[in-house]
Amino acid sequence: MESTSHTLAEEPEIDTSALRLRGWGLSGKQGEVFSDIDLDVPRGAIAIFRGAAGTGKTSLLLSIAGRMHVSAGEGTVGDLDIRKQARAVREHVAVGHVEGLTDLEKDFTVAQHIAERLIMLQPWYKPWVSKSSLREVIDVIRKTFLSATEVIDRLPEGIFTTSDAEQADFLIDPTGETFVSELSELQKFFLEFGLAGLSRPPLVVIDNIDYLRERTDRARAWAGLLIYQELRKTRDPDDLLTIIVSCEDASEVDAALEALESEVSPTSVSEISLAPRPQPSPPQPPQPQHTQHPQH
Known part of the structure; x- marks a missing residue:
């Protein structure tokens, strides 16, 4: 495992790491899945797990998420x-995208997905969500994406354009009545991430960002x-979000x-290269046996 890291801003004093791993490993019937991972990720950082299929x-991200x-x-x-505290960890680490785990229902609207997630976050005796609460959440998501659009407008021409936002890459419609089947892959990515962020977790893991072709x-x-x-750091400097993403290519x-250099300042950005797991040797074909026959 190779690790590279660089700090984009002067690191603040941090009471504890968002994530700390020592000798972290997983073995299965087919051998090692990953092994000997040592890692420290500070709060408010971005960590990238890079490696081929x-x-x-995926297993590494799921293990971090408990x-x-x-x-x-x-x-x-x-x-x-x-x-030892996997259940508590699951409440602190949200999953932004893992195929088969965070898949969206194509026949649901954006509003239905948000309502479903809000109900899951509420006490069991409140299995509903009011329309006003739903509109409030949708409004927060829209304002977040509109803030992103304002940042994009300030960037040099040709990097990210206002037309990107007008095509709803960074926006959700005001009522949330758009069906998931009508969303682009990028919109689905942001919806999954938005749903993960509703509980305001300190850490979000996102698998295989390369699925965006x-x-x-x-x-x-x-x-x-x-x-x-x-934006989350600006709204509450004590509520830093740490993001861990896996991919094959982090370019x-x-x-x-580079485009957002003057607009964003994560605590650090680190990249960890994962080596392919060793392949078991194929079984050797049995050697033919030669029998000596007595001479007559």
């Missing part, structure tokens, strides 16, 4: 022990994550960071 990125048991090592989210969409996705992180984050 089959390097254990949703998959590891076989070795120590890990903490804030002051929570991941292995267009390079411009990936750059916009990174820009959206960085802008949202900055688009550099483009987003």
